Amino acid sequence: MAWPGEASAYEDGINSTACTGCHSGGGGTSASVTFSPTNPVLGQAVTVTVRVQNGNAAYTAAGFNLQMASGAFADPPGPGAQRFGQPREATHTAPRASREWTLSWTPTQAGSVNYVLWGNAVNRDGTVGGDAPMGSAVSSSVFVRLPNGSACASSGACASGFCVDGVCCNSACNESCQACSPAAGGSSPAGTCSPLVADSPGCCMTGYRWTGSFCEEIDECAGANDCCTAGEPGCAASATCINTSGAYACDCPPGYGGDGFTSGSGCVPCPAGTTTVGDSQVCTNIDECVTASCGPGTCEEIPLGSWVAPGFVCNCDPGYEQADTPSRTCVDIAECARGLDDCTPEPAGVCTNTIGGFECTCNAPAFEGTTGRDCVDYDECSDPTYLSRCSSVARCENGFGTWACICNDGFEGDGFDCADIDECTRGLDDCHENATCMNTLGAYTCECNAGYEGTGVFCSDVNECIAGTHGCGVNEVRINQIGMPNRCECEAGTSRAVGDDRYRVRCGDWLRGAGEPCDDGNLIDGDGCSATCAIERGWACREPVPNGTSTCEETCGDGLIDTLEECDDGPANSDTEPDACRTTCVRAFCGDGIVDMGEECDGGGNDTDSVPDGCRSSCHFAYCGDGVVDTGELCDPGGGVPGAAVAGTCTTRCAPDAGIDPNDPPALTGGAGCAVTGAPMPAPAWLVLLALLVVVRRLRR
Secondary structure, X not given: OOOHHHHHHHHHHHHOOOOOOOXXXXXXXXXXXXXXXXXXXXXXXXXXXXXXXXXOOOOOEEEEEEEEOOOEEOOOOOOOEEEEOEEEEEEEOOOEOOOEEEEEEEOOOOEEEEEEEEEEEEOOXXXXXXXXXXXXXXXXXXXXXXXXXXXXXXXXXXXXXXXXXXXXXXXXXXXXXXXXXXXXXXOOOOOOOEEEOOOOOOXXXXXXXXXXXXXXXXXXXXXXXXXXXXXXXXXXXXOEEEXXXXXXXXXXXXXXXXXXXXXXXXXXXXXXXXXOOOOOOOOEEOOHHHOOOOOOEEEEEOOHHHOOOOOEEEEEOOOEEEOOOOOOOEEEOOOOOOOOOOXXXXXXXXXXXXXXXXXXXXXXXXXXXXXXXXXXXXXXXXXXXXXXXXXXOEEEEEEOOEEEEEEOOOEEEOOOOEEEOOHHHHOOOOOOOOEEEEEEOOEEEEXXXXXXXXXXXXXXXXXXXXXXXXXXXXXXXXXXXXXXXXXXXXXXXXXXXXXXOOOOOOOOOOOOOOOXXXXXXXXXXXXXXXXXXXXXXXXXXXXXXXXXXXXXXXXXXXXXXXXXOOOOOHHHOOXXXXXXXXXXXXXOOOOOOOOOOOOOOOOHHHOOOOOOOOOOOOOOOOOOOOOOOXXXXXXXXXXXXXXXXXXXXXXXXXXXXXXXXXXOOOOOXXXXXXXXXXXXXXXXXXXXXXXXXXXXXXHHO
């Protein structure tokens, strides 16, 4: 039977109010409890052994009271025991001398379960009085673990020591693709580690599927797994779906950037100057200098902000320039061809292009210098080596960059070999037609023929009649013949003895005889052959038949200088242009009516040396010293030349009676002064002045 008072005492200890004074004290009693298994399992019966040690020999038995915080004892809990008050509390049914009780307890709560154990000594007097409970209860706990299949948070909560997939498992399940719960994909009941069922999502990595025995890769780009039809983000139209290990990618074409997905950035052409590299789909700057070949120069990229094709420039080394081509390679500058050199200009200097520069040299041997920029002509004619190559009858002439051997006048050849020119046989002489040309070494001489006299260039007929060598006798008339001895003809009323043959050539007899330049059968001037059988200026005469009648024709104006012509400029002959060859083939002269070079005036036939203020015969304006009192003059003593008069000679130095100051005689260059008495100039002075004027006029003609 149960003793409520005792039970209360066990519950409340020695100070129990329900049984005050029921027990007098512990008296050294001790108690202990053990659980088997040591770690009970929820819902599984546990053997609980209670031991009480009676510490007072006066007491012959002992009892206990065990209160668990949860769970339930069997009913009855075990031999000599009973449940007391509630299933979680057990006590003895009667004191036992053995002092040990074996109880059966089933936990209903996992985790730490507290318990309290009271032990006491019993005197067996039939009352509770005198019994001795422990001074204090044994308070402790037992840890209740979960059975396999129970939900768990940690392996320590499980009896097996393995919490897998949130349940207590019979093993660690540490192999891939296993589970301990059907909820986690396991193929066995909860608490038993087993393989996952096929297609379990928690087994394999992303991109793989569980077949029930192994992980198989998913090809997202093929069949039902195509990323575009399997609910995954699709690839852009220009992208290519590429299966990868456990995943897939949308690959944009080269030169396009983006993630390739329709739900993302897609594929966008890379901006100029950028592209994608390798597997990257990010548009990055193109380092054109990696592949550019600038050659002798440095490659410099063009920044993306100002990028233009081809994206780089070549900073070329000196002597090179960037080619205007997409490659922009540095090429050599042809300084010589483009005139960028500083060599002495051609032909003295020679510019030679080199790779990256140029060289200057002098064009030897015609030019000399030290740098090619200071080239000057080399005077070969000062070099005996060159000079010795010329012929002994040649001269060396230096030119700019050249030299030559020139045969002397009268010789011909290349200057190295010169031969005499026979001017006579070639008609290169200027001998008079009535002279004989005789060739000499390097020259020729002209000698007037018999009957003529002069230099050979100019020959005139020897007039025997004037010279007194005519040899004519009494009653004979002396007749000169051109180039021939004179004739002596009888005077009128006289005759010559029969057989006298002194009648020879006669002008106008239609036959050109010895001494006659021409004979046209008349004695008329102006038809080419004059009345004295002389060829007239501007004409040329010939005889179709030897010694026959002469035929004359005008040659002035044909551009060739013929006999008696001073000049012939052909159509350029003019009687109005200054200094021109006149239409009569004579050079411009004072008195031709045209003011030529060196003339102050030219009155033609109106030139005068006596009329005041007139154009003088020397073709100078009237001047002081011309012997004529002109406007502004008080006197003019003459004896001067143009521009040579002393100032005041013809004004202030004139005496009142004769216009000449006797105390200040004039001084005129080229002439004598006026006589003191004003007497005429002495005859010799007048003759000198007249001769001077005649000479000047002839020189002008």
